[in-house]
Amino acid sequence: MAMIQIRAAIHEDIPAIQAIANAVWPLTYGAILPEGQVPYMLEMMYSKDALTTQMDSGHSFLIAVSEGMPVGFASFGFTAQQAVKLHKLYVLNNIQGKGIGKALFEKVVEMSRKHKATLLYLNVNKQNKAYHFYLKTGFRVLREEIIDIGNGYVMDDYIMGIDL
Numbered sequence: 001m002a003m004i005q006i007r008a009a010i011h012e013d014i015p016a017i018q019a020i021a022n023a024v025w026p027l028t029y030g031a032i033l034p035e036g037q038v039p040y041m042l043e044m045m046y047s048k049d050a051l052t053t054q055m056d057s058g059h060s061f062l063i064a065v066s067e068g069m070p071v072g073f074a075s076f077g078f079t080a081q082q083a084v085k086l087h088k089l090y091v092l093n094n095i096q097g098k099g100i101g102k103a104l105f106e107k108v109v110e111m112s113r114k115h116k117a118t119l120l121y122l123n124v125n126k127q128n129k130a131y132h133f134y135l136k137t138g139f140r141v142l143r144e145e146i147i148d149i150g151n152g153y154v155m156d157d158y159i160m161g162i163d164l
Contacts, residue, residue: 024093
């Protein structure tokens with residue numbers, strides 16, 4: 001695997017973030033979410049307007065680049081006095097398991113600690129294989145949550161956290 005560069009993502013990276021999400025989401029969620037929910041959520045969270053709003057309202061985005069190609073991204077934001085929410089962390093399926101997700105996660109942790117955060121937390125679908133990735137990185141289940149996202153769809157998630 002080539003060297004991975006992780007850098008802050010900017011508005012010009014939105015098409016790359018969209019391309020990664022559009023490649024990963026159907027493979028990650030297609031078999032575990034009801035038909036129609038994947039495109040609905042991609043539009044809701046990854047349209048140009050949605051990503052622009054997220055970037056402009058305090059979500060920090062990181063992008064992982066290998067050989068000049070974006071291969072993964074993460075998004076996080078400060079939500080309480082010393083808490084950070086990891087909103088997104090995705091790596092192209094064909095290169096998962098090569099340490100890119102871990103590198104993105106470690107960069108989020110590093111940046112969170114610089115801001116004196118003591119807790120990093122996230123939502124993960126109860127059936128998403130990433131649940132096991134998060135357990136291996138030290139996260140624990142804090143609680144369960146079902147979120148109505150409209151159009152008859154819900155997110156059935158674990159909320160997981162790790163002390164920093």
